[in-house]
Amino acid sequence: MITRSTHWAIRICLGVSFVFGLGPSGAQSQAATIGQASPINEYSAIHHPVVGRKGMVSSQNEAATRVGVEILKQGGNAIDAGVAVGLALAVTLPRAGNIGGGGFMLVHIAEEQRTVAIDFRETAPSLAHPDMYFGPDGEVDNAEYRSTHKSSAVPGTIAGLAHILEKYGTMDWAELVEPALKLAREGFPVTQDLANNLRASKARLTINPVTASIFYKEEGQDYQVGDIFRQSQLAWTLEQLKTHGPRAFYEGEIAKRLVGGMESHNGLITMEDLKNYSVIEREPVRGTFRDFDITAMSAPSSGGMAIVQMLNILENFPIRELGYGSADAMHIMTESMKLAYADRSKYLGDPDYLDLPVEELTSKLYAKHLADGILMEEARASDDILPGDLTPYESSETTNYSILDEEGNAVVNTYTLMASYGSGVVIEGLGFLMNNNMGNFTLRPDIPDPFGLMGSADNQIMPGRRPVSSMTPLIVLRDGVPFLLTGSPGGSRIITTNLQLLVNVLEHGMNIADATAAPRIHHQWYPDRLQVESGFSPDALRILEERGHGLSLSAGMGSLQTVLFDGDLYYGYSDPRRPGAMSLGVQGQGGWQ
Ligand code: DON
Secondary structure: OOOHHHHHHHHHHOOOOOOOOOOOOOOOOOOOOEOEOOOOOOOOOOOOOEEEOOEEEEEOOHHHHHHHHHHHHOOOOHHHHHHHHHHHHHHHOOOOOOOOOEEEEEEEEOOOOEEEEEEEOOEOOOOOOOOOOEOOOOOEOHHHHHHOHHHOOEOOHHHHHHHHHHHHOOOOHHHHHHHHHHHHHHOEEOOHHHHHHHHHOHHHHOOOHHHHHHHOOOOOOOOOOOOEEOOHHHHHHHHHHHHHOOHHHHOOHHHHHHHHHHHHOOOOOOHHHHHHOOOEEEOOEEEEEOOEEEEEOOOOEOHHHHHHHHHHHHOOOOHHHHOOOOHHHHHHHHHHHHHHHHHHHHHOOOOOOOOOOHHHHOOHHHHHHHHHOOOOOOOOOHHHOOOOOOHHHOOOOEEEEEEEOOOOOEEEEEEEOOOOOOOOOEOOOOOOEOOOHHHHOOOOOOOOOOOOOOOOHHHOOOOOOOOOEOOOOEEEEEOOEEEEEEOOOOHHHHHHHHHHHHHHHHHOOOOHHHHHHOOOEEOOOOOOOEEEOOOOOHHHHHHHHHOOOOEEEOOOOOOOEEEEEOOOOEEEEEOOOOOOOEEEEEOOOOOOO
C-alpha cells in the first residue's frame, strides 16, 4: 500500500520534478505567492476581474448590483448596501433572490475588527413532524415535499436583513426598501436570463394559478427580452415593509395574508410561527490555510466546517506544485471531499438541538490523520469510507452576493428558496415566492435529500429546528482585514465550488477571474462519482479513471460572486456560468462611476 508520505518520498527520490501550477490560462505558473508580487491582476491572465477604487459589489444580477453601488455612492456602508441588494434581488432574480426564504450572512464590522455569522435560516413550523411527507403507503409524497404550501419553512430573510441594518447599518430601512419597491412597481426590462429561465420553468410555475399570473402574461404567453416586467402584488408587500417596517412581515398585514394562504392550502405556518421567528448571531467557523485566516458560516450550515476540514487536509500536500488540473491534485481534492461529506452526513444538525464537534472536525490533527489515509494511486470507494471517529481529537437555485466598502465593512450573503423558484407557490396578494426548504431536512437517515446528500437523525424534522445547509458565505482575512469574499449557489456543490475558488487563489495564485472560470470538480461521498465540468485535460481524466474514480460530465457548477481587496484596489468577478451577473466597482471622485 502506498501511503501519502511514501508516495512523495518515492517521487522525490526518483527526481520527478513537479509541474509548476499551470492553470487554465497558463498564467498562473509565474504566480508568486499572494502577498508578494501578486497575481491579483496579471496582464497575462486570460480572464480579468473588474476594478474599483472605493468598494465593490458582486451579485448574480446586474440591476441588483447597480442598486448596491448606488447605496455605497450615497455614503451607505456595505451593510446598508447588503440590505438593499437582498431586497432588490427578490424582485429582479425571482428564482433565488427572495423574501420568502432564508440564508446565512457573514458580516465584517471594520471598526470592531470582528466578523459575525448571521443565521436567518428558515425554521420548521410548530405543526411540523418527522412523518409529514410520508404517504399512507410509507413512500415520500414528493409533490407535498417539494411544491406545495406545506413544503415551506418559516422564512427568515426579512428578519435577517432587518437585523444587520439595526445593528451595523447606517441608513433607514425605508430608504433601502425603496429601490426594490421601484423595481417592482415600475418594472424593469426582462433580461435574456430571466426570459429563458421563466420559459424553462413554465411547467412548475403554472401549477399554482397565482404564480402563473405573475410570471406569464395574461393569456399565459411568455415575457420576451426587453418587455417591462412589473410586479404589483410584490410592490404592495414592499410598500407594507417600507411603511410599517420589517415586523409587518412577521406580525402585520403581510403575516395575515401569508397565514391565510397557508390555512386555505394545507400549509403549516401559523401567526405564532411568524411572530416567534428569530435571527441568531453565531460565531463563524474559523480556520487557517497557509498564511490566511478563513472565516466561514457555522452550523446549521455544514459549509464552513467542511471547507476548513478540506483545507486542513489539503495543507498536507504540495497542491500548488502538483498544479491546477493535474491528476494528482484532482485526486487529492476528490478524496478530501469524500471525507468531509461523510462527516457532514453524521455530525451536522441544528446546533441549538445538539452538541456539534466543531473543534474536532476543524482540528489540524484530525485532518492530518485523514490525509495520511489518502492513497495516491487508488480512489477509495465511498462504501469504504465511514464518518470519522472523532474521539481521539477532542479538545437547481440559491444566490450569493459579496460587498466590500471603503471602510472595510463587508457583507457576504448566501440566501435561497431551495429549489429554483422555491415551492413555486406565491401566496395570493403577496407576490413573492415561498421556499421549499423543508427539503433540507433528512426525512430518514437512509433517504438522501433532493441533492443526494445523506443526513442523520439529528437533521430530522422537528418544530423550530433549522435544517442543515450547504450555503457557505466566506471571508478570508489577511492581517485582520477582509482580503477575499465569496459565496455561491449550487446545492450540495456550494461547498466544493467555494473550496476550489480558495485553492485556486490562495494556493495556485490565480487572479479571482481565472480562479472562477477554471473548470470545477465535485464529489459528495454518495453517490460515489466524481463530477467534472468540461475543460479538463483528457490525460488527467484518464489517470483518474485508472485510479478508480467513476467520472461523470457535469454542466456548470455554482455561480461565485467574489470580491478581493489587495490593500489598495477592489477587484470583483461574477461567475460566467450564470448569465446576467455583474460585479461593479465604486470609483469615487474623478472616477468613471
Ligand atoms: O441550504 C441548502 O444547502 C440548499 N437549500 C441550497 C439550495 C441551492 O443551492 C440550490 N441551488 N442552486
